[in-house]
Amino acid sequence: MRITTFVRALVLIVVWGMSGSANAQDVGAGRLLAEKLCVRCHGIGRSDVSKLAAAPPFRVIATRYSVWTLEESFAEGIVVGHTAMPEFVLNPDQITNLLSYMDTLTPRTKKAK
Numbered sequence: 001m002r003i004t005t006f007v008r009a010l011v012l013i014v015v016w017g018m019s020g021s022a023n024a025q026d027v028g029a030g031r032l033l034a035e036k037l038c039v040r041c042h043g044i045g046r047s048d049v050s051k052l053a054a055a056p057p058f059r060v061i062a063t064r065y066s067v068w069t070l071e072e073s074f075a076e077g078i079v080v081g082h083t084a085m086p087e088f089v090l091n092p093d094q095i096t097n098l099l100s101y102m103d104t105l106t107p108r109t110k111k112a113k
Contacts, residue, residue, distance in 0.1 A: 023100075030101025033094055034058065041084070046105060052084060062105040070102075071095055 034044040043050040043057030050057050061067070077089040090098065 026097045026100035027104055028101075029093075030097035030099070033090075033098050034101055037088060054084060058102050059105040062102055063107060067099050067102040067106060070099060074098065 031044075034042075038044055038058070039051075041050060041052035041055035043059070045057075046059055048057065056064075061070075074088070074090050074095040075092070077087050078085065
């Protein structure tokens with residue numbers, strides 16, 4: 001039990017250290033991961049509709065949360081309140097990539113001129 005907690009904490013520290021350092025390669029890899037794992041239920045783009053009504057599109061998730069707050073959930077395995085969502089456990093690079101992609105869907109406020 002202590003080892004599991006230690007490993008989880010270590011993963012979070014590594015992932016936290018990588019937060020905000022997204023580059024085009026991270027974003028592209030994240031998009032590919034979303035296409036592989038998520039698109040069968042979620043809308044993963046700026047305008048596509050989710051195939052499963054209970055699965056919000058990524059752009060909606062990006063407006064509800066700071067996507068980087070989802071790091072811990074991805075590190076521990078996403079578990080939601082419905083059985084249709086498979087449990088995913090992602091490695092730190094996959095987490096960074098997926099969140100980097102999801103972050104591109106976050107609405108940006110326009111700066112005042």
